[in-house]
Amino acid sequence: MQRKYNPSKIEEKWQKLWEREQTFAVDEDGTKKKYYLLEMFPYPSGRIHMGHVRNYTIGDVVARYKKMRGYNVLHPIGWDSFGMPAENAAIQHGIPPAKWTNENIDSMKKQLKRMGFSYDWNRELSTCEPAYYRWEQLFFLWMYEKGLAYKKGGSVNWCPACKTVLANEQVEAGLCWRCGSEVTEQYFDQWFFRITAYVEELLDYCDKLPGWPERVLTMQRNWIGKSHGCELVFPMADSDDVIKVFTTRQDTIFGATFMLIAAEHPLVMKLAAGKSVEQDVRDFVERVKKQDRMMRTSDYYEKEGVFLDAYCLNPVTNKRMPIYAANFVLADYGTGCVMAVPTHDQRDFEFAEKYGLQKIVVIQNPENPLDAATMTEAYVDEGILVNSGRFDGMKNLQALEDIAEYLESIGRGRKTIEYRLRDWGISRQRYWGAPIPMITCEKCGVVPVPEADLPVILPTDVALTGEGESPLARVASFVNVSCPNCGGPARRETDTMDTFVESSWYFARFCSAHHDSKPGLDRQKVDYWLPVDQYIGGIEHAIMHLLYARFYTKMLRDFGVLGVDEPFTNLLTQGMVCKETARCREHGYLFPEEVRNGKCVRCDREVTIGKTEKMSKSLKNVVDPNYIIDEYGADTARMFCLFAAPPERDLEWSDQGVDGSFRFLGRVWRIVMEYLDDIQNVAPFDGREELDGDIKILRKKTHQTIKKVTIDIEERFHFNTAISAVMELVNALYQTRRPEAEDAKFLSVIRETVENVIILLAPIVPHITEELWGMIGGKQRLSEAPWPSFDATVAAEEEITIVVQVNGKVRSRIQVAASESDETIKGLALNDQKIRQFVGDRQVIKEIYVPKKLVNIVVKQ
RNA sequence: GCGAGAGUGGCGGAACUGGAAGACGCACUGGACUUAGGAUCCAGCCCGCGAAAGCGGAUAGGGGUUCAACUCCCCUCUCUCGCACCA
Known part of the structure; x- marks a missing residue:
């Protein structure tokens, strides 16, 4: 055993290689079927959390799998970079939002790269850049022209002390989160998007999205509320x-x-x-x-x-x-x-x-x-x-x-x-958002900014205090303009757009991420890639984000910018990442490192272990992905996220579970090393000779595993059971007793099994498998290798178990050849000794036979 | 409150279409190997009674449909998500 499994070395090596070789960069290619896989892009809060790791790992497995299946896979990533936290950081710590945001993007980008995700980084975008939001402003002008953007009165939460608008989350029990004053309702003229113009189509298509979870469609229908x-x-x-x-x-x-x-x-x-x-x-x-x-x-x-x-x-x-x-x-x-x-x-x-x-x-x-x-x-x-x-x-x-x-x-x-659905209020009296390209003139009233004057760039020299009206209203150089109509004095709109606007069309922008001429979307490229074949994100977005993105798609279609009716063909909504909480009576919630032997390290009091809750900073039950990567490697982090629960369910974090995932990768590594010298130059078994004994069983298991893993990934996204299946195959490989003499047939079957273990795990743990693949002499890169197919004849069971029940309770089991006729099976079941004993002389009322599975004999009690 | 989901061993989960409840992993227990083990390999492991064969119970709780229910229907409980300015 010459080498030990060293994840950090392997992972860095392959990440660099994929980047150098541009393995995951794509362009339109008419000769291949396209597959657009998208995960909900992150808000750059500073560090990635386990929710991101889980979301992006799920997506990455599908992206890599589809690539191995021969698709031309688009798998982009970017930043949903406008939003309140940047503004709050500026108010609290005096850091300019742009600086704060870009630094966060830099550090999160490093973290994502360490996970080995197969992104086409060439398409990276950030929504707070004028290169992005200028097109959003253009769409706004078109919407205004069509009456799809309009102004009307709308109410907001108002803090009379801070003289500022509060978001719902900034109102705590009816009081302002900062000063504790009672929050009141205030009416302003605000901008709205006429989503109700599309209400019937949005509702109709709820019946035309078979790739969406039924519960999401139900929630959307109810939200629309016709x-x-x-x-x-x-x-x-x-x-x-x-x-x-x-x-x-x-x-x-x-x-x-x-x-x-x-x-x-x-x-x-x-x-x-x-x-x-x-x-x-x-x-x-x-x-x-x-x-x-x-x-x-x-x-x-x-x-x-x-x-x-x-x-x-x-x-x-x-x-x-x-x-x-x-x-x-x-x-x-x-x-x-x-x-x-x-x-x-x-x-x-x-x-x-x-x-x-x-x-x-x-x-x-x-x-x-x-x-x-x-x-x-x-x-x-x-x-x-x-x-x-x-x-x-x-x-x-x-x-x-x-x-x-x-x-x-x-x-x-x-x-x-x-309808219950109301028009979408998009005005925000905030700084860190896309400016609304409108001007109010004393004489002409509301006048749109001419297209030629776009973008309206968000100024950078703005003092943020958290008090008073919209921060932009105090920037004279921004506010004071001359009317595009009459040239007279006029004021710019100082509201910015709801950040849900950016996330309503980013999936289209990824298709031509750097297209810098009107309308910011290259129709040919957009037509090649859209719609998104698989969209993956948290269930918390089931209504609003998804409804807004659907609305935008239909509207941009009517503007002639897109050619699809719906943005996302298939949707996978993933559950939350949760962990148990620890609480000390004296010191409140504790970080895991503050607990030793069930006691608080500061006061030595007993610690109460609470129920598992969604990971959050305030509950101190977060796990830092960096720590997991340092300690175990990205492959283990990926593996655990997939193995612990199916994607749509909440995932409960377990440190011991992480250990288990790491051990499994070690187990794979060791068994490959065990056989390495003997199978390096051996071709996989070609199926021409008869097999028997151990290797016949192993080969059957191998083909059954290919079948199971393929179905689990392709049809169900149940990676946990796919991994279980590979674990079983690895267990079978360990169980297979090696013969005394070197046996070419035996080694070729081992080779076939080892190869398939590596390939089947490739989308899940790409670094270790790429390394092992190279070691056993794989010719091309594993990330470019084709997905294996299975031989149905080899995978088929020759013998099956028939369950025999009396009055619905299992009383016996019989083994029969899979090819046995139904009549024979029934006869064998009825004449089974245990069954005859059980039935005795009671009267048989009914016999139920489920082909190849079960016989149930109903007798009089 | 309204809308939508979820609940299975000590734990995470499996059972795909109403047909063997508990795959796989963790934890635990035992064994092997070892200078050593918190490494590795092998085995056991739902609960009760039992030496065993076996019998009975068990999928949040209660009721129902069915030859057969984790799966379908009704009621109750608990948890999660959304509720329009968190993203």
Whole structure:
């Protein structure tokens, strides 16, 4: 055994070689089938974490596998480099965001390179560079032209003390994270993208993405939230105005006894204006604005309202309906107004009870008739219409259509479709984002920056304090411009774009990452590579990022820039990386090195080992990939991430598990060394001679393993079971007893097995396998070698086990030749001695035979 | 709260389409080799009763469908993700 497994030496050697030989650089090649594999690009936070390692390892296995299968594989990487953390670092430590970001990119790039990922680094991009965001600004101008980008009022979290806008994560229990002041709601004019213009197509294609996990599609459908219903018109009792509501329950219209309006709806103050209730209403509205939006709509939350001293009329009964502002109605769904039917909606019921409002039963329970006076909760099931004029006696669900038509006929409503999806607010009152290329002129109003003047470059000399309005608003040289229209004084837009905008089209940019002429995407290249064949990323992006990217793809298609309807053909959503937490009563959460023998190193108190949670800095349960690479090597880190759990499940980190992965690689290394001298110049077994005994079994196992690993990678991405299969093969190799004399046939079978162990592991642990491959005399680079195929005849089992059950319990097993006829198998099972004993003289009721698997005999008890 | 998932030995997981529950690995136990072992190789290892053969139990908990349920249906519990300004 001349050499020891030395991962750091091997890994560095091959990483350099792949880089020098440009192994993973690609161009369009019409002679090969393309495969575009993409992992969600990282935000450059400073260091890669295990979540990245896992995500990128999964992607790398597929990329390398597809390359071995002969595809022209595009596997790019870049940086989602705009975002809040850079701005926070600047506020806290005075480091300019660009400097902070670029330094982070440098160090993370080094870490990624140490993992041996097969990226085409030539296509690296960073979204905070003008070379990237200039095209985003161009698309913005086109969107503005088409009405897909527009301005309207939108609310933000506002800290009155810092005089600044807060992100949701900067609001802690309703208070500003920095100064602790109570956060209020503030309305600004902001930019929105009209994603709702594509809502039907976005929904339709949820049925045309068979390569996506069903649960992601379900979440997207629910997010879009299409519902069929009616827009109904309620005339005001004392004026010619009307209130419009959206409802899916027009069958209950005869039971609508009052009207509810979202507290923050402008109509509320309008109706209360000048009345004695005005001050009460204003107080109520202010209070509701501070209530948590999620809690407000909860079933258990106290339903509150205030009477607006106004009435409207029920459009079918003409009865007066008092109008209330309510906390559980939301302004941005439907029209922000709701007709209340207390007898058949639980929230309305509770509200009516509290404020003593009228209840009329309109859907009768056929089994247990309802009485409005004695009901204790709303009746929400199906039933027969009553108190509903001409519709009495109909089943309520069947009357939906008729009632809608009737309301239309009397001019009091029309059938409509409502969506939960709202337009995408992209304005951020922040510095570190792509500037919105618009100008506001005193005379001409909102004017787009002319295309020729793009990009609008983000200035670098900006003081960041975390207080006051948008930082850009204080940069005079940026803000003050002359109007492109009239030449008069004008102001630049100082909002920047939501960082989800950058990640909505980066996958297209990778196809022609350095294309520097309009529109930043080379149509020919984009057409060759898109759509992304396999997209891989965290499940946390299941809705927003993926929906925005789908929207952008459709829009850019309509601009003639892309030729595909959907960006990602197949999607793999991976689970979180978790680890147990350690906590000391005195010192809180502890790093693993702060725990010795179950005690805190500082105070010697017992440490509580908590449940496993997502790795995060605050829980101190993070594992540094650099440490793992230094200690075990990248191959072990990759191997463990894949072996510990299937990709879609959460992965629980285990230091001992890492040891186990490392030991397996050592085991592979040693068995190859063991046979190295004997198989170096031997050709793999050609299958022409008969085999028997140990080597026959080994060869069968080899071909079965090729089959299993291929299916596990190709069809399921279940790398954990693929690795298990190779472990079994390696175990079989160890079990195979070496004959006394040198035996050419024997060695050729060993050669075949050893070769396949190495090849099958190549996408998973590329460094060690490339090294071993070279040692056994592999001609080409393993990363360029073809994936093996298996011989189905060799892999087939000759003997199979038939399970014999009595009343569903296993009582015996019989071995039969795989070629045996079903009749014979059945007969053998019935006549099996143990079975005959078991059945005894009980009466056989039924015999179930599952071909080649199982016989179940049902007997009378 | 709403929407979407998940729950299997001491631990990570396997069982792909309703047909052998626990592959593979870790931990643990024993053996071999060794100057030594925390290296390596070999073996054992779900729980209960039992010397063994075997019998019974077991896939978060409860119910159901079925000859047969980790797998399908209903209810409950726990955990994870998303909820529109974290990315």
